[in-house]
Amino acid sequence: MATETEPIAQPRVPLSRERVLHAAIAVADEGGIESLTMRKLAEELGVEAMSLYHHVANKEAVLDGIVDVMVGEVDEALADSDTPADPVEWKPTMRKRILTAREIMLRHPWAPGVIETRTAVSLVLMRYFNELLGILREGGFSYDLAHHALHALGSRALGFTQELFKPDGDTDEEADMAMLEQMADQLPYIVGMMMEVSHDADDDSSLGWCDDQAEFEFGLDLTLDGLERLVEAG
């Protein structure tokens, strides 16, 4: 009551690129990426929107900067975890790195969408890929195969995949199920798959039955195993 109802941001701390980027992440974490507007961002910082332009060129630069902070978070998480980093053991090293990156992406579900829209590759991101490349090279990959490997991993190298069947927001699973069964003639295989899975699973399973973590690891291991066979074949 005694204090003013201003946002929590301390008016003493001067604005900086760093503060702008971290505030942007906070806004996106709280309200989703579509809630991240220059005006909202300024409000979060207790400042007028136009003041932001003294620290970032424009909104695109904010999004570019956010990605770098995100990659930085991955690097930090990797530094915190005590990995032996055996040069020969490229597969577990790679696997761990990617699963760690995935943890960061799960903390910021909007981040993949931002990363996908970036056109330029920042130095920070190049350093990240340079390290992945290093792991592969030290593990016996030719440059050629390592290059193919990074392409084959694609966005998985950064810890996310494009989920085409997203979690159905309405969560009315029974209705979805009923609707699906009604279309059994049009979607016989999908309906068949769902019937089988819902009988097998012990918990209540329906459209929300995909175990994202398990699927991510399945796809990742499929790729890593395939690559391993290629390195070993020479």
Add this chain to the structure above:
Amino acid sequence: MATETEPIAQPRVPLSRERVLHAAIAVADEGGIESLTMRKLAEELGVEAMSLYHHVANKEAVLDGIVDVMVGEVDEALADSDTPADPVEWKPTMRKRILTAREIMLRHPWAPGVIETRTAVSLVLMRYFNELLGILREGGFSYDLAHHALHALGSRALGFTQELFKPDGDTDEEADMAMLEQMADQLPYIVGMMMEVSHDADDDSSLGWCDDQAEFEFGLDLTLDGLERLVEAG
């Protein structure tokens, strides 16, 4: 001079959802997805922006519809190509389907970005996945493995991958190369890779050296081969 400078759209043909969607695709093809605004779309159709809302609920519905038209194009392209469709030969069938889908995506480079932002899965898209599922099932996959397979393919099932290193727009390849060499201490593996590749290739190779088609097929075959090994293992 005699005729008015109105857009080419015939004012006789009444507006319809179909016309709106095809005009939207034309706008995006010509000016990119960011040029697709309701006002621009109306202009393309020789109509006021607000008239569109009699045929589509809102802009999101336009984007949803576009995706369905896109999937329809894939289906048409597949129907045109005479495929024997041997039930047992799931791998070449799958491969052909996906590469055909990729051709459509290459014709509409903005389409992947639109697909990625869709939250609901339309009936058209479900039918597409139902067919992929059918190919796998008839090829000997269990529902469980077929499900994993679709997740592992991810957006590749629709003919695109998330390219994290996009074509560098500025095309000043020599400058890029020089800059990279300058960072050899920070990016030793990337620089090493580029040096090797640029020596091997016969054409002028630099940052624009990735053969997207070859990389797509590499990743696709890596996945399909991995799956094949799993089906055969039972």
Add this chain to the structure above:
DNA sequence: ACCTGAACACCGTTCAAGT
């Protein structure tokens, strides 16, 4: 040097009004 108020040129969308 850093921040601001007002303004500009856009968006998507609503609504009452036209035919």
Add this chain to the structure above:
DNA sequence: ACCTGAACACCGTTCAAGT
């Protein structure tokens, strides 16, 4: 039934002005 003009509530961004 179908289309429209004007308006509303937003955007990102520019610019001259403040301190």
